[in-house]
Amino acid sequence: MRSRTNYERQLAQLLYKRGWVVIRAPASGAKVKRYPYPDLVALKKGYAAAIEVKTSSEERTIYLPPKQVETLMVWKIRGGAEPWIAVKVLDGRGWRFFRAEDLERAQRSFKLVPQGGLTLDEFDRLSEAARTVPLTNFVTGDEERRLLSLDG
Template identity: 40%
Template sequence: MDNARRRRGFEAERELVRKLWSKGFAVIRAPASGARTRLAAYPDIVAIFKGRIYAIEVKYRRDNAPIYIDRTQLEKLIEFSRRAGATPLIAVKRPHKGWKLIPIDQVKETNTGRIRIDDEVLNNGVSLDEFIAIVTNTGLRKFMK
């Protein structure tokens, strides 16, 4: 991966951390995320809200091309989530389209064993604002004024 893509990925991770933190989540960005760790299973971000834990793999894509994830990366996210009692999610950031959060049971596996996230999968995900409203139960409060 070239340095520019890597930098954009790190910037997306930091942006998501800031947004979740500002909405009341306890959030950490895993210092080893993006590193070539073979044995450890680290998600990019761990976000916690009132005891509910979310293990999040972050992806950034400038264009509308599908996103591919290696099966082993997804398996590590699942294993970390199992050990932590976390909900595993994939967060995708696209410029001018914002964030989409996708439960891992909604992703598609290709015949080569890679995971594919295309527009159909993204359209079934929830926006960051929707995710925050669901988790913090702020959705109904907006309408009860």
């Protein structure tokens, strides 16, 4: 069985071959833990995506800790990166991409039912519609605190 890190690298390589620039955040180390990092940050033609990578041996509900969802939202609010969850079901299917907004709140986590979603080709085409956003479009500190509140 491959490690989760190998799947992160695999997805980064697939995106890179399609013209994206991709950075993978290391999962360990004291300095990394100080700041919220998604598994991958991918950029293409002005479109930015913050991606949390998940794998599953079969198509079933995936649960994400609130901290992972909060990290994606920080990247959206502060940097304008769209928050995504990339899922690889290990039965030979390709990657599927789900918007963080598709997550449902569970008792102590967020859940994702990996049905539907975008294919890698569909995700790749998102960059074609990208446009530059003025810095004045980003939220203020008070708005950021409100949006990051996981209580709703």
